[in-house]
Amino acid sequence: MRSPISKKKTASGEEKMAAPKDENGVDASGVVSPSASATINRGLNADQKIGFYRTMVRIRRFEERCLRSYQHGKIGGFLHLYIGQEAVAVGCCSVMQENDQVITAYRDHGHAIAVGMPLNPLLAELYGKATGCSKGKGGSMHYFDPSRRYWGGHGIVGGQVPLGAGLAFALKYKGLKGAALTFLGDGAVNQGAVHEAYNLAALWDLPVVFIIENNGYSMGTSQARSSAGDLARRAEGYGMAWGVCNGHDFYEVREATDKFLALAREKSKPSVLEIKTYRYRGHSVSDPDSTYRQKAEIEEYRRTKDPIQLFQSLLVAEGVLNDELIEKIDTGAHDEAENAAAFAEASPYPTVADITKDVYWEEDNPSQKKSRGRIFFD
Amino acid sequence: MPVITYREALNQALAEELERDPNVVLMGEEVGQFNGAYKVTEGLLARFGPKRVMDTPISEAGFIGLGIGASMLGVRPVMELMFWSFYSVAFDQILNNAANVRYMSGGLINVPIVIRGPANGGTNVGATHSHTPENICAAHPGVKVVCPATPYDAKGLLKSAIRDNDPVFFMENTILYNDRGEVPAEEYLIPLGSADVKRPGTDLTIVAHGRAVVHSLKAAELLQAEHDVSVEVVDLRSIRPLDEETILASVRKTHRVLLVEENKPFCGVGAQLSYIIQDKAFDDLDAPIKRISALDAPQIYSKPLEDEQLPNPQRIRNTALSLL
Numbered sequence: 001m002r003s004p005i006s007k008k009k010t011a012s013g014e015e016k017m018a019a020p021k022d023e024n025g026v027d028a029s030g031v032v033s034p035s036a037s038a039t040i041n042r043g044l045n046a047d048q049k050i051g052f053y054r055t056m057v058r059i060r061r062f063e064e065r066c067l068r069s070y071q072h073g074k075i076g077g078f079l080h081l082y083i084g085q086e087a088v089a090v091g092c093c094s095v096m097q098e099n100d101q102v103i104t105a106y107r108d109h110g111h112a113i114a115v116g117m118p119l120n121p122l123l124a125e126l127y128g129k130a131t132g133c134s135k136g137k138g139g140s141m142h143y144f145d146p147s148r149r150y151w152g153g154h155g156i157v158g159g160q161v162p163l164g165a166g167l168a169f170a171l172k173y174k175g176l177k178g179a180a181l182t183f184l185g186d187g188a189v190n191q192g193a194v195h196e197a198y199n200l201a202a203l204w205d206l207p208v209v210f211i212i213e214n215n216g217y218s219m220g221t222s223q224a225r226s227s228a229g230d231l232a233r234r235a236e237g238y239g240m241a242w243g244v245c246n247g248h249d250f251y252e253v254r255e256a257t258d259k260f261l262a263l264a265r266e267k268s269k270p271s272v273l274e275i276k277t278y279r280y281r282g283h284s285v286s287d288p289d290s291t292y293r294q295k296a297e298i299e300e301y302r303r304t305k306d307p308i309q310l311f312q313s314l315l316v317a318e319g320v321l322n323d324e325l326i327e328k329i330d331t332g333a334h335d336e337a338e339n340a341a342a343f344a345e346a347s348p349y350p351t352v353a354d355i356t357k358d359v360y361w362e363e364d365n366p367s368q369k370k371s372r373g374r375i376f377f378d
Numbered sequence: 379m380p381v382i383t384y385r386e387a388l389n390q391a392l393a394e395e396l397e398r399d400p401n402v403v404l405m406g407e408e409v410g411q412f413n414g415a416y417k418v419t420e421g422l423l424a425r426f427g428p429k430r431v432m433d434t435p436i437s438e439a440g441f442i443g444l445g446i447g448a449s450m451l452g453v454r455p456v457m458e459l460m461f462w463s464f465y466s467v468a469f470d471q472i473l474n475n476a477a478n479v480r481y482m483s484g485g486l487i488n489v490p491i492v493i494r495g496p497a498n499g500g501t502n503v504g505a506t507h508s509h510t511p512e513n514i515c516a517a518h519p520g521v522k523v524v525c526p527a528t529p530y531d532a533k534g535l536l537k538s539a540i541r542d543n544d545p546v547f548f549m550e551n552t553i554l555y556n557d558r559g560e561v562p563a564e565e566y567l568i569p570l571g572s573a574d575v576k577r578p579g580t581d582l583t584i585v586a587h588g589r590a591v592v593h594s595l596k597a598a599e600l601l602q603a604e605h606d607v608s609v610e611v612v613d614l615r616s617i618r619p620l621d622e623e624t625i626l627a628s629v630r631k632t633h634r635v636l637l638v639e640e641n642k643p644f645c646g647v648g649a650q651l652s653y654i655i656q657d658k659a660f661d662d663l664d665a666p667i668k669r670i671s672a673l674d675a676p677q678i679y680s681k682p683l684e685d686e687q688l689p690n691p692q693r694i695r696n697t698a699l700s701l702l
Binding site: 139153 | 403429434435437439440441442443444445446447448449450451452453470471474475479480481482483484485486487488490519520522538541542543544567569570571572573616618619620621622623650654
């Protein structure tokens with residue numbers, strides 16, 4: 001049996017990442033990941049593992065800080081938190097290579113941090129500040145960083161999936177050896193655009209991995225109440241390879257993602273990878289979360305499958321992490337998130353004149369403007 | 379100067395841009411092997427090969443979305459909608475993704491895509507295939523909307539559209555595809571957002587776009603011949619960006635304005651033009667602004683009635699006379 005995860009509450013109410021103990025207070029060194037010995041994982045050194053662990057912790061601390069900012073009325077809009085799913089984004093993005101591209105839906109903070117976006121502009125974006133990663137014009141659901149090959153951050157369920165196929169098309173067209181990691185949720189699989197993208201990807205042998213982050217609920221509707229059949233198996237109808245893996249096991253996520261990315265890069269074949277995961281918070285923060293699932297269900301997952309605690313246990317067992325380092329990483333992540341909030345708070349809002357910037361490339365590059373006439377109207 | 383059809387002019391523009399820029403790729407239903415549902419892409423597959431000219435399945439949301447994604451990475455897709463009427467099945471891709479990605483990314487990502495195809499009624503095919511969505515599309519900041527009326531304009535504007543770094547929605551007209559006109563053999567570009575005075579006049583300004591320009595020119599001839607009225611016809615060519623100056627200059631010259639479009643009247647392009655003209659040239663007007671649109675119902679199938687539903691030279695002439 002997995003041990004429960006002990007949590008110390010800090011003054012700010014957040015849960016500390018203490019080393020896991022079971023009911024008897026014994027360290028959970030018995031945790032095993034069959035994928036730990038996979039080739040892709042055997043090659044990792046201690047620094048890399050610590051780096052991935054740190055990124056997962058940073059995502060959680062960032063998300064908790066976002067939630068507090070929301071609760072304090074500092075930010076509004078929608079806020080789809082990634083807490084509980086950290087091993088998915090970090091695991092998938094950890095096996096990316098030079099030309100690989102990422103695109104996802106609106107629960108996009110984890111992927112942004114996983115590809116290396118700094119926290120300050122991410123949190124400032126939620127505050128609607130000019131220093132935000134999209135200058136306050138995108139918000140929580142619309143993070144982008146093309147310099148890190150991160151193409152968003154898209155608000156409409158399933159709407160980003162054809163774009164992901166397009167990124168793969170561009171790679172193939174330009175003769176670049178790479179793949180497009182196209183994330184979607186379990187709720188998106190019933191959207192027509194997703195199936196159209198599946199068909200095109202299979203028809204044209206596009207190097208794309210459609211990664212279904214299945215957290216069990218499309219908003220407040222469980223998978224059983226929304227989707228017929230197995231989600232990833234639908235790939236068979238398009239002649240695509242598919243697989244299912246556990247999203248709480250960082251090593252397993254890496255192994256599965258690497259396998260399908262290799263298929264895309266080496267053979268230019270698309271695939272569907274369903275990663276079973278879980279979100280601890282509501283669909284968005286306004287979600288009462290009590291109409292469609294029991295608190296006990298959340299607690300059970302947190303107790304037995306928390307991805308950060310599991311990876312921490314594995315790394316402790318491997319001798320890579322110790323209590324001191326765990327504490328240091330956690331404190332660092334906490335402080336970084338706090339500093340990001342302070343940065344966001346202190347940053348200026350965009351000006352009214354900024355509203356009509358970044359609409360047209362041509363208007364923002366007047367020296368290269370070829371069009372005439374008027375493009376904005378009051 | 380060579381005289382060619384509107385269709386051939388478009389074909390030349392596509393071929394020249396495919397030749398010029400290896401990042402240009404054509405995609406759409408039947409654009410390759412079938413040589414184009416309306417033969418606009420005729421011969422291009424044979425000339426440029428299947429990597430540059432790609433047949434897609436009937437899957438507008440999928441392939442248009444794919445084109446948008448590819449454009450973010452620097453491909454310059456020119457997507458054909460067999461009819462612009464099918465834009466509605468790709469609405470989210472066109473007007474949520476293509477229109478908004480640059481803005482939502484704070485200007486970090488460009489979407490240099492062209493979506494082109496016919497957008498017109500008058501072909502006796504009923505309501506589902508007769509949409510003219512230039513007003514709906516132009517209502518979305520982030521996109522450009524172009525509606526050429528002549529072979530010369532079609533070629534010069536399409537070449538500019540393909541070189542544009544913003545998404546351009548290029549709306550043609552199946553009834554114009556066989557229209558002939560002079561098109562220079564040497565290369566030329568027409569900037570988006572530049573209207574064209576297709577016929578100079580002094581008594582009345584007609585502002586139109588697309589096939590409504592052709593009808594307006596015929597009406598202008600009737601008015602000259604039958605009533606000795608001198609009509610100036612301004613062809614918008616581009617809805618967004620919009621050439622306000624050319625419109626206003628004409629209004630200041632003639633002091634009377636008739637707006638003609640194939641669109642339905644409610645929230646049509648004419649509504650925007652009326653606002654601009656009264657806002658900028660109120661004191662120059664000697665009569666209220668009038669407009670002619672399609673009659674306000676879904677497109678009727680019955681051919682003789684559809685001809686009445688759409689603007690036609692007789693309706694334009696009659697309304698013009700009421701302004702004088």
